[in-house]
Amino acid sequence: MVERKPPVLRSNHGPVITLLVGLATAIVLFVLGANAATEELDSRNASATVAPPATTAPAPPATTAPAPPAKIRVAYAGRVDGGAATIAIAIRDGAAIAYLCDGRRVEEWMLGTAADGKLSLSGDDAVLTGSYDKDSAAGTVTAGNKNWTLDIPVAKKPTGLYRSTADIRNARVVTGWIVLANGEQVGIANTEGRLAPAPRLRLPSGSATVNGSRVTADAIDGSTGAGF
Amino acid sequence: MGRPVLDSDREASAADRVVLLLVPLLIGSAVAVALGVYGRLHTPTGIAVSVAGFSSPQTVKVWLASGSALFALLQLASALVMYGKVRWIAAPRWIGAAHRWSGRVAFLLSIPVAVHCLYALGVQSYDTRVLVHSMVGCLFFGAFTAKMLLLARRGLPGWALPLAGGVVFTALVTMWLTSSLWFFTTVGVQF
Numbered sequence: 001m002v003e004r005k006p007p008v009l010r011s012n013h014g015p016v017i018t019l020l021v022g023l024a025t026a027i028v029l030f031v032l033g034a035n036a037a038t039e040e041l042d043s044r045n046a047s048a049t050v051a052p053p054a055t056t057a058p059a060p061p062a063t064t065a066p067a068p069p070a071k072i073r074v075a076y077a078g079r080v081d082g083g084a085a086t087i088a089i090a091i092r093d094g095a096a097i098a099y100l101c102d103g104r105r106v107e108e109w110m111l112g113t114a115a116d117g118k119l120s121l122s123g124d125d126a127v128l129t130g131s132y133d134k135d136s137a138a139g140t141v142t143a144g145n146k147n148w149t150l151d152i153p154v155a156k157k158p159t160g161l162y163r164s165t166a167d168i169r170n171a172r173v174v175t176g177w178i179v180l181a182n183g184e185q186v187g188i189a190n191t192e193g194r195l196a197p198a199p200r201l202r203l204p205s206g207s208a209t210v211n212g213s214r215v216t217a218d219a220i221d222g223s224t225g226a227g228f
Numbered sequence: 229m230g231r232p233v234l235d236s237d238r239e240a241s242a243a244d245r246v247v248l249l250l251v252p253l254l255i256g257s258a259v260a261v262a263l264g265v266y267g268r269l270h271t272p273t274g275i276a277v278s279v280a281g282f283s284s285p286q287t288v289k290v291w292l293a294s295g296s297a298l299f300a301l302l303q304l305a306s307a308l309v310m311y312g313k314v315r316w317i318a319a320p321r322w323i324g325a326a327h328r329w330s331g332r333v334a335f336l337l338s339i340p341v342a343v344h345c346l347y348a349l350g351v352q353s354y355d356t357r358v359l360v361h362s363m364v365g366c367l368f369f370g371a372f373t374a375k376m377l378l379l380a381r382r383g384l385p386g387w388a389l390p391l392a393g394g395v396v397f398t399a400l401v402t403m404w405l406t407s408s409l410w411f412f413t414t415v416g417v418q419f
Contacts, residue, residue, distance in 0.1 A: 015376035018332050022339055029343040093271060094348075111354050120286065124355060127415055 072114070073222035075160045076137040077178055078152030086178040086186040087150055088161035089119065089128075089137050092222035096121055098128050099161055099176045099220075100141055103186040103197055107176060108143045155181070157219065158203045162187075163227055164217040166210065175210050177201045177217065241383075248384060252377035260370025267351030267362065287419055289341045290408045296341070297404040299334035304397055306330060311390065334400070335372060342369065361406035368399035 077088040085102040096114040098121050101107045110128050112121030119139055121128040130139015130150070138151040155161075162177040168191075175198050177187035187198025189210050201208045206217045218226035306327040309319050342365065351362040375392035378384060 012380050012382070014328065015379035018335065019373060019376045021332075022335055025336060025339045026343050029340055030347060033343060033347050109354075111352070113348065115348075122414065125414070 075155045075221040076152045077155035077160050077180060080148035080150045082148065085148065086180065087141060087152060088155065088178045090161055090220045090222045092225060092228045095228055097220055097227055099178060100126060100143055101176055101178055101186050101188050103188060105195060106143060107188040107190065107195065157221065161220040162201055162206060162217040163220055164215040166213065166215045168211045168213045173210055245385065248381050249388060252374045255377055256370040256374025259373045260366045263346060263369055264351055264366040267346045270350065289344060290411045292337050292341050293404055293408045296334045296337035297400060299330045300397055300400045302330040303327065303334060307393055357406050357410060361403060364399050364402045368396065368403060371395045371399055
């Protein structure tokens with residue numbers, strides 16, 4: 001008779017050893033990653049003198065804690081090449097938020113990372129890759145089946161990215177605005193998937209009237225942490 | 229042997245059985261919760277170490293995860309054979325070893341991915357895919373821990389290992405679907 005019972009494991013320690021080996025591997029990788037991070041932060045700090053002008057909140061001097069994450073807080077805004085849409089990117093300590101918007105039919109919120117001068121963000125149906133420095137951000141953004149190149153300058157308030165989220169008559173409305181250096185505003189109000197041009201954003205208060213209700217927008221510029 | 233089974237023995241074994249299951253389950257849950265809390269609380273560094281031969285750190289992760297998912301499929305296949313669920317295949321003698329080693333490889337491949345995810349990106353919730361991925365990622369390592377601890381014990385009820393294995397497999401496949409497959413379909417298949 002062939003036994004159809006599952007074979008009995010000979011060693012009882014195998015699974016535990018597997019776990020321990022996995023844990024050890026994770027620790028080694030973690031330490032390697034932490035070292036790489038420290039080196040990268042050092043090199044970032046070394047170039048911290050080129051800190052972007054949008055850094056309104058200077059990093060507090062490190063008194064006790066060793067090496068907090070590099071305080072790179074900056075925003076960029078402008079039109080994609082060809083001018084078909086606007087885009088804004090905000091960076092805060094390695095994290096990045098971007099908003100692509102044509103003011104009518106196309107909008108994409110993207111999240112991702114900004115590290116070592118490189119941007120890597122993605123959204124529901126969009127991907128942005130590129131680079132950034134103290135003056136500008138450049139790269140390519142793909143949304144749906146379209147893609148654009150971009151090279152946009154640093155944004156100084158009130159130029160930049162704004163976002164409000166509100167529940168208006170039982171519908172979640174997320175509105176994004178990009179305010180360009182010439183004062184032009186490009187935005188979309190998204191009422192649970194239905195897109196409409198955003199109403200005018202009153203600055204500097206950041207208030208607007210969306211679907212008949214007054215909402216307040218947060219400036220997503222990396223320095224306040226709003227939106228991150 | 230010939231000794232009659234006493235009621236007290238039965239009760240003891242029932243209580244033992246609960247402890248037998250509960251301790252690995254609690255430890256596994258603690259692992260999952262710890263990963264989630266760490267991923268949520270620490271500031272993601274956004275730092276990635278790229279590997280030569282790949283175009284970006286993202287693609288490294290995508291392919292490591294795909295390798296892990298492939299070995300997970302071997303896990304499912306070998307487990308089915310081992311439990312005699314595939315009628316036309318008699319379990320070969322090496323099936324247990326194949327199951328153990330494919331599992332170890334799948335687990336080891338997933339570790340660099342998880343370390344990077346937790347360290348650089350953290351637990352995020354900005355859209356459904358990312359939320360599901362974050363949750364399932366924590367679940368996977370908790371469930372895997374629980375399964376390994378269960379394996380090290382004897383006298384488990386028959387359903388315990390298949391159930392634990394099923395959770396581990398489902399979690400890993402869901403992780404792959406919400407990351408690598410998403411990457412392949414949004415960004416494209418690239419190395």
